[in-house]
Amino acid sequence: MHDKALCEIRRRHEDKCEKKFCAIDGGMRERSMNIKMRILWLCNIMLPAIAESLELPYSNREGWLTGIYERMSKDDRKQVELGICFPVERLEGKLKEQDGRWMLGSTVCYAFEENLNSPEKYDESMEARFSDILKDFVPDVVHIFGTEFPHTLAMTRAFGRPERILIGIQGLCFACADAYMADLPEYVQRRRTFRDWIKKDGIIEQQEKFRLRGEHEKQAIRNAGNITGRTVFDREETKKINAHAKYYHMNETMRYNFYDGKWKMEESVPHSIFLSQGDYPLKGFHYVLLAMPKILSEYPDAIVYVAGNSIIADGTMKDRIKISSYGKYLKRLIREYGLKDKVKILGKLSAEEMKRQFLKSSLFICPSSLENSPNSIGEAMLLGVPAVAARTGGIPGMLGDGTEGLLYDAGNVDKLAEAVIKVWMNPEEAEKRAEAARKRAYRTHNGDANYERLLEVYREICE
Known part of the structure; x- marks a missing residue:
């Protein structure tokens, strides 16, 4: 027919x-x-x-x-x-x-x-x-x-x-x-x-x-x-x-989970950093590792949590065989800078698990070399989590520098470290920026x- x-x-x-x-x-x-x-x-x-x-x-x-x-x-x-x-x-x-x-x-x-x-x-x-x-x-x-x-x-x-x-x-x-x-x-x-x-x-x-x-x-x-x-x-x-x-x-x-809940400084782990992913170069995990020595000089208890699959695992022979060049580079940075106890890979997280990690972290970083409008920033903004992000792609139009978060020139690890330190040195200002970001996110992501x-x-x- x-x-x-x-x-x-x-x-x-x-x-x-x-x-x-x-x-x-x-x-x-x-x-x-x-x-x-x-x-x-x-x-x-x-x-x-x-x-x-x-x-x-x-x-x-x-x-x-x-x-x-x-x-x-x-x-x-x-x-x-x-x-x-x-x-x-x-x-x-x-x-x-x-x-x-x-x-x-x-x-x-x-x-x-x-x-x-x-x-x-x-x-x-x-x-x-x-x-x-x-x-x-x-x-x-x-x-x-x-x-x-x-x-x-x-x-x-x-x-x-x-x-x-x-x-x-x-x-x-x-x-x-x-x-x-x-x-x-x-x-x-x-x-x-x-x-x-x-x-x-x-x-x-x-x-x-x-x-x-x-x-x-x-x-x-x-x-x-x-x-x-x-x-x-x-x-x-x-x-x-x-x-x-x-x-x-x-x-x-955004995902519905992120419209419920609000970040509170007193309920977060002090000086904890959260990255939503970091398993390939574009996402910029290595920039954070390179910035850590400067961050640790001011805040020795700082720690980084990364969601997503681990590309640095080496517990078994299979892990060592599966490691990529990028994973090998990350491992070298961790070893050279003494970051073994300062980096935690969380594995694949559900939306609810991501939300919990956002709320327990004292800071979210988006260190990518390029992004258009990353959902991770939108989710952090909705929850009112203090955010630091690279000034690249569409991010500057999404997160106001100095008013809703802190931006730094993509790839500049010194400026990245300084932004993190600034957030922790001035928590009241960080909270004000995060609250402004939250209000904007509720309008943008309505x-x-x-x-x-x-x-x-x-x-x-x-x-």
């Missing part, structure tokens, strides 16, 4: 209210008198609600997507008919039984196969899968969350309607590639450990993978007529690639306001 005929049958079954006809792509399909927008999301992960319905494991990453989905599901106005597509390693089990398509309430869910372990590789077969999804759902707008994976490019090619494509900028791979080395010594950049050699994943190769991802990213941005972002940095960078795309300012909503803004963007694109 013809694809459009199938689509019309499905629409007749799902929509019982009074209807009218409207032209779509030269054809006709039925829509209610109260015209709804058919929005197809392309996500980087399977949303937890979808995974739970299929009894599958899921990731807590990009938790803000769940927030938008829940608001949309509970919105009595029902302005949006939603479809969601997401990558899986393989279509198997219930996914395969249903050909990767099923209903979750009124939401149509689609799975597609993609190797997320090699995001630098483009798989043309995704275009065919997306073509099938697009024929089935017939969206008014395709909203793509992020440009980090090649499925973004595949979807823009499959849809082929730039004026109805909306890309939401998260990070920018091509910019990250340029900043990836983060002032590492050249010998560290070029060195390859056994693990690096076996996996063909030394630091130079890692940077090259970001460059390849960046090329796909640029092509996708050129194919889009609409872009959402939230910083001067992402606006300027995307404009260089596609000056004709319409840019919409769209603030992000979930209801951001949801209404999203609907406004959808309506404008559909006009």
Whole structure:
């Protein structure tokens, strides 16, 4: 049966209210008198609600997507008919039984196969899968969350309607590639450990993978007529690639856990520093280690806690075999500066565990060589945790220097150390800045306001 005929049958079954006809792509399909927008999301992960319905494991990453989905599901106005597509390693089990398509309430869910372990590789077969999804759902707008994976490019090619494509900028791979080395010594950049050699994943190769991802990213941005972002940095960078795309300012909503709770100095561990991650050079963990001698000269009890996987473990032979060149460099800094008891790797943390660590830390640092609008800073601001961050990318527009936190020139470890010391030497001022940051964050990351803004963007694109 013809694809459009199938689509019309499905629409007749799902929509019982009074209807009218409207032209779509030269054809006709039925829509209610109260015209709804058919929005197809392309996500980087399977949303937890979808995974739970299929009894599958899921990731807590990009938790803000769940927030938008829940608001949309509970919105009595029902302005949006939603479809969601997401990558899986393989279509198997219930996914395969249903050909990767099923209903979750009124939401149509689609799975597609993609190797997320090699995001630098483009798989043309995704275009065919997306073509099938697009024929089935017939969206008014395709909203793509992020440009980090090649499925973004595949979807823009499959849809082929730039004026109805909306890309939401998260990070920018091509910019990250340029900043990836983060002032590492050249010998560290070029060195390859056994693990690096076996996996063909030394630091130079890692940077090259970001460059390849960046090329796909640029092509996708050129194919889009609409872009959402939230910083001067992402606006300027995307404009260089596609000056004709319409840019919409769209603030992000954080994970719901971080809207409850408030940092209190007396309940934090004195002189404790928290980093949200540090397992590759761009995130700047080594800058903090280089700054520690100066920090310790003023505060000998200072300690650093780092969330995420440990790349410096060496307790077993397997750990030693798996160490990367960057991990080896971090271990050398820890050894040379006597920091063995001053660094604690916390492992992968849930949202609630992250929140607890924020609240018990006396200071949060974002030392990255480049960031657009890191959620970790937004989360720290919401909780009112004193923050120090590198002046890079979109951060200066997110955290006011001297009024909401302290910024330092990216890569300047002396200035980083001085900022940390300043926070601890003037705790009352630090608290004032943190409270100002908290008030701003509650405005910027207001979930209801951001949801209404999203609907406004959808309506404008559909006009």
